Amino acid sequence: MLLLKNPPFLFLCLAGATEATLIAGMSTFGPKFLESQFNLSASEAATWFGYMVVPAGGGGTFLGGYIVKRMNLRCRGIIRFCMVCAIVSLLAIFIFLIHCPNVPMAGVTAPYQYDLMEKYRDLYDEPSQLRLRNSSLEDTLTVGCNAGCGCVREVYNPVCGADGVMYYSPCHAGCSSVNHTDRLTGKQVYSGCSCVVGNVSRAEEGLALRGKCVSSCHHMPAFLSFLFIIISFTFLCSIPALTATLRWAPQ
Incomplete structure (x- = not known):
């Protein structure tokens, strides 16, 4: 007391x-x-x-x-x-x-660019955003470019496409093989990624780098x-x- x-x-x-x-x-x-x-x-x-x-x-x-x-x-x-x-x-x-903007992830926070190109829609087309909100994760991750890959949602291994979009896994990006290892980052580079729409003039189409995309936010320091x-x-x-x-x- x-x-x-x-x-x-x-x-x-x-x-x-x-x-x-x-x-x-x-x-x-x-x-x-x-x-x-x-x-x-x-x-x-x-x-x-x-x-x-x-x-x-x-x-x-x-x-x-x-x-x-x-x-x-x-x-x-x-x-x-x-x-x-x-x-x-x-x-x-x-x-x-x-607050830093999130890197877009295909099928989760942003639609697949390849899928939109196939349907002649813009990346920020309102019906596509509505489809993402009203569909399950399994439905939004599986599109035409990776439908035949047999991807499973349980395997989360993000890759960064040459288009600046992050994908749930190499399988969900439609990647077919590992091309080489990047000398600067030491990360694997996947090729033949059918869902990745890269810069054709730079020979970046269909390429993806293992890991998350680098954030464009400069507030970290x-x-x-x-x-x-x-x-x-x-x-x-x-x-x-x-x-x-x-x-x-x-x-």
Whole structure:
């Protein structure tokens, strides 16, 4: 009961619990957010997120303890310091409002270009979009150019066509063989993809690269910079908050 009569101690514990919840959520969904917004692979998203978390978290934790010791802050000074760190993190969190357009995926978010060409329809033809919304995924993934391939929905292996459209798998792109391995990316290049409408003058028609298409969004450097700030200031007040909690606790 004595602890319940100690408001600073209670609020510090509540702030610590809230911060731990936010950190857990960020650790779980942060890489997935990077993956979906900037069209990265799961490994690339996890790697970039690790580059941000390890130095920012470790450096912030060490720097927070050093500041408290160096400036010889008392409890009230520590709480003010933690409030400043929390406000900075709160302001920087608006970076999550950044929105990047999704790369079109044939049969999922965009119609097959080959199928539309066969029917003399434009890529953004309204009836085609309506067909995508009202049909099942199995129906929209199977069109004339891959109907005879026997593709299964359970095998998700995205490829990026030379037309800038992402396909559910090489089979759904109508690819017949692996042409070669790209020297720059080290990814397999599929050829004979009957659903891919590429640039004929560049000999890109029917080619697809293994993996997701590269996003045209250029906000990733800014997002990672602000993410580094958020993580740094979040961990910057972790040791000071713990110090204040121990000092406010009754002996």
